[in-house]
Amino acid sequence: MKTTAPTLLEVAGGKPIKLWTQGVPVEDEARQQLMNTARLPFIFRHLAVMPDVHLGKGSTIGSVIPTVGAIIPAAVGVDIGCGMIAARTSLVAADLPDNLHGLRSAIEKAVPHGKTFGRRDQGAWDDVPAPADQAWKGLARRFRAITDKYPRLEKTNNRSHLGTLGTGNHFIEVCLDEADRVWFMLHSGSRGVGNAIGCLFIELAQADMRQHLANLPDRDLAYFEEGSRHFDDYVEAVGWAQDFARQNRELMMQAVVAAARKVIRKPFEASLEAVNCHHNYVQREQHFGREVLVTRKGAVSAQRGQLGIIPGSMGAKSFIVRGLGNQEAFCSCSHGAGRSMSRTQAKKRFGVEDQVRATAHVECRKDKDVIDEIPMAYKDIDAVMAAQRDLVEVVHTLRQVVCVKG
Numbered sequence: 001m002k003t004t005a006p007t008l009l010e011v012a013g014g015k016p017i018k019l020w021t022q023g024v025p026v027e028d029e030a031r032q033q034l035m036n037t038a039r040l041p042f043i044f045r046h047l048a049v050m051p052d053v054h055l056g057k058g059s060t061i062g063s064v065i066p067t068v069g070a071i072i073p074a075a076v077g078v079d080i081g082c083g084m085i086a087a088r089t090s091l092v093a094a095d096l097p098d099n100l101h102g103l104r105s106a107i108e109k110a111v112p113h114g115k116t117f118g119r120r121d122q123g124a125w126d127d128v129p130a131p132a133d134q135a136w137k138g139l140a141r142r143f144r145a146i147t148d149k150y151p152r153l154e155k156t157n158n159r160s161h162l163g164t165l166g167t168g169n170h171f172i173e174v175c176l177d178e179a180d181r182v183w184f185m186l187h188s189g190s191r192g193v194g195n196a197i198g199c200l201f202i203e204l205a206q207a208d209m210r211q212h213l214a215n216l217p218d219r220d221l222a223y224f225e226e227g228s229r230h231f232d233d234y235v236e237a238v239g240w241a242q243d244f245a246r247q248n249r250e251l252m253m254q255a256v257v258a259a260a261r262k263v264i265r266k267p268f269e270a271s272l273e274a275v276n277c278h279h280n281y282v283q284r285e286q287h288f289g290r291e292v293l294v295t296r297k298g299a300v301s302a303q304r305g306q307l308g309i310i311p312g313s314m315g316a317k318s319f320i321v322r323g324l325g326n327q328e329a330f331c332s333c334s335h336g337a338g339r340s341m342s343r344t345q346a347k348k349r350f351g352v353e354d355q356v357r358a359t360a361h362v363e364c365r366k367d368k369d370v371i372d373e374i375p376m377a378y379k380d381i382d383a384v385m386a387a388q389r390d391l392v393e394v395v396h397t398l399r400q401v402v403c404v405k406g
Contacts, residue, residue, distance in 0.1 A: 004390045006048075006328065014039035018328060019049040022387045024379060025340070026053055033060045036217035042070040042225075044292045048329045050299050051387035052338025052379060058202070058220040061298035061339075064332045068292055073205050073234060074220040075295045076282050078198030080238055081245025082189030083278035083300075084309035084335075085253050086320060088396075090269045091182035096174075096401070100363035103263045104402050107172055110259035111252050113165035113406040123167065123406065124160040124192075131254060132163040135247045142240050143193075149233060150200060157192035162244065163251035166191055167406035169373060172256055174402035175318065183398055184256050184270065185318065187311060189280065190245040197241050201234045235282075242281050249276055273396075275307045275320060279335035287330055294330055302326070302333040302392050310385070310392070311336050313378035314370075314403050315359040319385065321392035333391040337381040343372035350374050364403035373405060 006018035009031070015038045019026065030053055037059055038047050044066040053062030058074025065075050097103060114122045125132065136159045147154045165172060165188050172186040190197075205222035206213065208230065213219050224231040257270045282295040300308040304325025310333065311318040325331050341349070347368075356366045358375045385394065 004387055009034075011035050011038040015043040015046050017047045017049060019053070020329060020388050020391060021049065021051050021053060023383050024051045024387050027055055030055045030060050033218070034063060037063070037065060037075070037221060039217060040067075040070075040072075040221060040223070042067045042223075044068045044290065045288060048332060050332065050334040051384040052298065052334040052336050054338050054340075056297065059297050062334060063297050064299050064330045065295040065297065066287060066292045066330055067295065068290070069226045070223045071231065071234060071282060071293055072221055072223045072295065073198065073201040074222065075297050076198065076238060077280055077297065078195045078202075079189045079280050080194035080198050081242035081278050082187075082280040083245060083249065083276070084185065084187050084311060085249040085276040086183055086185040086274070086309050087253060087257075087270050088177070088273040089182045089184065090272065091264065091266065093176050093180040093182065095264060095266045095268070096182065097263060100174075100402050103174065103260060104363050104404060106259040106263045107256055107402070107404050110255045111163070111165050111172060111404070113167070113170075113404065115167050115406070121157065121160070123164055124157055125164065128159055129163070132159070132251055135251060136162055139240070139244055139247065142236075146233075146237050146240060152200060153193070153196055156196040161191035161193065162248055163255060164191060164248070165252065165404070165406050170406050171314065172252070172404040173318075173400045174260075175398035175400050177396045177398050184253060184260070185309065185311070185398065186249060186252055186256065188245070188249055188252065190241040191248060194241040194245060197237045201230065201237065204230050238282060242278060245278065246276055273320070275309055277301065277308050285330075287327070296332060298335045298338075299332045300335050301331060302329070303331045307395065308333060308392065310334055312381035313337050313375040314364065314373050314405070315362055315375040315400065316378070316381050318398040318400070319394050320396040320398065322395050323392055324390065326391050329391050333388050334384055337378040337384050339377060340379045341377050343377070346372045346374055346377035350376060359403075362400050362403050365405055370405050
């Protein structure tokens, strides 16, 4: 097999950057953002950059940031614990109804999604269902300990967002694999409460470092040093939000399966190959004989043998992958295709007719509010996968037939 050795970018006054981007374009702005991060004094060994890399807020999406003795809240961002869950069912394509609109409608009714209009948040539960309420009971004690210190977080949507999708690039899909077996897959994170936690601690990091901000290449790189006032509180809060996100995805998957069973007459199982992975998160790991904090900003853990999910854009292929444990990449891989243009640029360049053509084979919304998610706004997923052959191997290739967007 042809290897995909990383490109080495030396950084004056900082640690080197290793990029798995062969055959994939990288914006100049993203390179500069990476170099800014690499110059921080607590970066361990090097930054690892995945092929879906693109400019982000706080730090570069598609980057793996190993640190010793410090943590950067804006690198994790505000969509804490955002990630994917997928489950293979015992169904095959022939078991699906001929008209997939009914299946999409059933899923849309089962999982709150979308934007807030006025006082009513249509993306939240009006009455929290029993499974979400039970899951919240397992999270509530730790959340109360966090809000006792930071009362501002009490007013967030927390319990009412557990088991809900959100907006933007969050989605639920029904897919078929290479053997026409049916999969359910979805993408979401820690919703409103994770956003509030992220925003709060980004502000606190900037406030704590106010006298040092002028020396940072980007104020969003403000950080907490281990042992400082807010370091442990942030580690606890971000860990809690990551647990919330994982439970959120599990609850939605249960709801999707239940909704599908109302539409699909044939009885089926739906936990044959289940994968649930974060791609915006931080955790302690062992690398090169040292315990380090690894922040994956739009990247997935790919330890040897570990299963992960790399979704393409709406209308493109997605992949279930197995990690190869590449140490130089800190055992990581991409989290998707990566945007090739901003949402604003996509809305200016494309129209509804473009969206209709690009998603002709998918039962999904085809209106102006989802044009920013058009497949052409993303990088070529085949090129992205080719660039990370040393990081993962493909286990299953999925194609969407139903897509629900927030």
